[in-house]
Amino acid sequence: MKWYRIKAFIVSGVKTTFREKSAIFWIFIWPIILVLMTAYVFIPPSAGQPVTLDLGVVNNDHSKAPFNGTAFIDVLEKIEYNGTKLFNVKIYDNETKLVDDLRKGRLDAGIVIPDGFGENITYTQARLTIYVSGGSIYSIQVNRAVMSEFLHFFSINVGLKKIEMTMKYMNMSYVPANMTTQGPWGNKSFIEFLEEYFKGLVLPVNATIIEETPEALSYRPAIVGWYVLGALGMMMLYSGFLVGAVAVVEEKERGSLERILSTPASETDMLIGKTVAGLVVLTLSSIAIIVTGVFVAGAKITWNPFEITDWLVPLNLILIGLMTIGIGFILSLLSKTSRGASSIATTIGLLLAFTAGIWFPKEWMPGPMRFLADIFPVTWALDTIRDIIVYNIGFNEAIVGTIRNIVVTTLIFMAGIMAYKKVIRKYVEQ
Amino acid sequence: MEELLIVDGVWKKFGDKVVLKNVSLVVHSGEVVGLLGPNGAGKTTLLRIISGVLKPDQGRVSIKGFNPVDSKARALIGFCPQEPGLIADLTGFENMLFYARLQGLDGKSVIKRIKELLEVMGLTKDADRLVRKYSGGMKKKLGLATTLIHDPEILILDEPTTGMDPGVRREVWRIIEEERERGKGILIATHYMEEADALSDRVYIIDQGRIIASGSPEELKSKYAPSSVIIVEFYKQPRDLEGVLQKTGLKYIVDGDKVRIHSSDPDRDVPGIVALIHEEGGTIKTLHVAKPTLEDVFLKLTGRRIE
Numbered sequence A: 001m002k003w004y005r006i007k008a009f010i011v012s013g014v015k016t017t018f019r020e021k022s023a024i025f026w027i028f029i030w031p032i033i034l035v036l037m038t039a040y041v042f043i044p045p046s047a048g049q050p051v052t053l054d055l056g057v058v059n060n061d062h063s064k065a066p067f068n069g070t071a072f073i074d075v076l077e078k079i080e081y082n083g084t085k086l087f088n089v090k091i092y093d094n095e096t097k098l099v100d101d102l103r104k105g106r107l108d109a110g111i112v113i114p115d116g117f118g119e120n121i122t123y124t125q126a127r128l129t130i131y132v133s134g135g136s137i138y139s140i141q142v143n144r145a146v147m148s149e150f151l152h153f154f155s156i157n158v159g160l161k162k163i164e165m166t167m168k169y170m171n172m173s174y175v176p177a178n179m180t181t182q183g184p185w186g187n188k189s190f191i192e193f194l195e196e197y198f199k200g201l202v203l204p205v206n207a208t209i210i211e212e213t214p215e216a217l218s219y220r221p222a223i224v225g226w227y228v229l230g231a232l233g234m235m236m237l238y239s240g241f242l243v244g245a246v247a248v249v250e251e252k253e254r255g256s257l258e259r260i261l262s263t264p265a266s267e268t269d270m271l272i273g274k275t276v277a278g279l280v281v282l283t284l285s286s287i288a289i290i291v292t293g294v295f296v297a298g299a300k301i302t303w304n305p306f307e308i309t310d311w312l313v314p315l316n317l318i319l320i321g322l323m324t325i326g327i328g329f330i331l332s333l334l335s336k337t338s339r340g341a342s343s344i345a346t347t348i349g350l351l352l353a354f355t356a357g358i359w360f361p362k363e364w365m366p367g368p369m370r371f372l373a374d375i376f377p378v379t380w381a382l383d384t385i386r387d388i389i390v391y392n393i394g395f396n397e398a399i400v401g402t403i404r405n406i407v408v409t410t411l412i413f414m415a416g417i418m419a420y421k422k423v424i425r426k427y428v429e430q
Numbered sequence B: 001m002e003e004l005l006i007v008d009g010v011w012k013k014f015g016d017k018v019v020l021k022n023v024s025l026v027v028h029s030g031e032v033v034g035l036l037g038p039n040g041a042g043k044t045t046l047l048r049i050i051s052g053v054l055k056p057d058q059g060r061v062s063i064k065g066f067n068p069v070d071s072k073a074r075a076l077i078g079f080c081p082q083e084p085g086l087i088a089d090l091t092g093f094e095n096m097l098f099y100a101r102l103q104g105l106d107g108k109s110v111i112k113r114i115k116e117l118l119e120v121m122g123l124t125k126d127a128d129r130l131v132r133k134y135s136g137g138m139k140k141k142l143g144l145a146t147t148l149i150h151d152p153e154i155l156i157l158d159e160p161t162t163g164m165d166p167g168v169r170r171e172v173w174r175i176i177e178e179e180r181e182r183g184k185g186i187l188i189a190t191h192y193m194e195e196a197d198a199l200s201d202r203v204y205i206i207d208q209g210r211i212i213a214s215g216s217p218e219e220l221k222s223k224y225a226p227s228s229v230i231i232v233e234f235y236k237q238p239r240d241l242e243g244v245l246q247k248t249g250l251k252y253i254v255d256g257d258k259v260r261i262h263s264s265d266p267d268r269d270v271p272g273i274v275a276l277i278h279e280e281g282g283t284i285k286t287l288h289v290a291k292p293t294l295e296d297v298f299l300k301l302t303g304r305r306i307e
Ligand SMILES: Nc1ncnc2c1ncn2[C@@H]1O[C@H](COP(=O)(O)OP(=O)(O)O)[C@@H](O)[C@H]1O
Pocket: A428, A429, A430, B014, B015, B017, B019, B037, B038, B039, B040, B041, B042, B043, B044, B045, B046
């Protein structure tokens, strides 16, 4: 008997939500737009991939040396980084045309190879003129970095090649006999030492730079995964707030509140029914967001039903739903109309989504605002979910966070119930 | 006749304002009881107390022996507020099912009952349309249908035909009468004397939170109103209207630009009244003699019109 009363609220709550265009927009369409924007606009598929520069080259070199301008162009055309060609080489017959195309934005960079380049690089020191296009703040940095990295790398290699050639002709007959008996070369031969010494001239410090970003953030699918959960959290915030904030006032406005209270259904039946209806809608929306995130936006979200840790994810999602609906009940104290309640709910929901570490990582926030993210329990539960499915933390760590989330959810929801009962009394008595 | 509903000495205050003052009434099975009074008299407040939505400050309500907040009492009553509380984004059928489930009913037999009720209300072909698209009259009828879903023994209806066109009003009256035939006890709050007069077996007249008279419409009329009422409407009022009326020696009420004069013998009184009006320079637009209504009862009791 009692179940039918709760079912009445669940069915009507879910049906009316799906029949209201603005609810569909906010609960389903907007978060999916956010996910798609994340994948194609904020973090485009090319992000993190090596870039290919359009490079104009003018070759004025006529030298006969084996490594001349033509050989250099060959290197430029062939060089790859992680399987991607670094340059798209376009040959120009004079510098004026090259500069012209750079100005028009048709090239990212240009190189002018002077006459005598081949001889100079072989015997003395070669010169090159490099142009970098400054199309935007972002592109000038990329273009400059790519060009200087390449030239740095290229010069070192030329230097090492020259040492190798030199050493081919080097033998002990060039060395004064008394020099070989003692010195800092230990048990190496003097010739071997000489080679090391030359290398040190070319490259005094051979530094290896290793980038150590957390695996989760080092590649695109994980970053997109992080934001997909952000979109989900944002939707949960304002939609949960909305469900709670309008629960009583919408019945009041329809005139159904006193009808409902005159039936054997209790305030508690209504509370349970409306909360479950809210959770059903939030779950359907979460599924839509995650499916779009994984299959359209290419997010890395792994969920394995055979891992208990992964079952903490739906549990934490329900906790977020209960928290936001509970806070919604509290927000319903602030407004007398459903329009007022829904604008309060969406405004506060969106503000918190942007400031409390739901959508933007909290590390991006200035200090005092980071405090908001640190104390906002919805962020805790969302971070537990991120920890599990993006960072793959273990069960022991995840269960501690989850238990803390269960405790705060209970407290928030109990405060919500008190607000809900108060709002009903307020509406009935007036 | 079983006493289904007993209201005994109920008081209710909102803030400093006393809205119900020692109200008592009884509804038996198989009768329609009218609660007649002007806007603001306290009818809706009383109905909300009877339905268990509000609690009285003092006094007692018994629904077949149960307190209204008891869920057993709630299963016995069907309460239809003035705004019937329909969900605009659900269809007529879905609204019926919603209220059926709130009563703890679901399943095949309920669907059959819903279809029957929609048929009775003439809403069958609109059952699957959203209530958002219903006219005011259709909503009222659907509201009544949702109230009847669990076949309650006691019907509590607040202004059931307010804002309806006369055709629909007569249909609703017919449905209420059918429920009475089936032995239901029905309490109707209304400010239409015509409605109270046509439907009620007994009427309680309420004014400013107090029951000021009760009885069958006939009893009330014979007790508080004369056998006839002479109603005069003027082109031009006589110079001293009050003086003229006092000279007739009859009870009268000035009601806007009309005058209602209570008379036990219109054949004797009409010529004298006409002569007096002419003497004072008045000219008559219409004059007719009518049977008294509950409005005359109310006028007699309070000196005011009901609307
Ligand atoms: N919740 C309330 N708070 C304050 N005053 C109220 C409230 N409900 C009704 N009233 C007042 O009580 C009086 C009776 O109202 P009501 O019961 O609606 O009368 P009726 O239904 O006969 O028109 C009115 O003066 C109304 O303003």
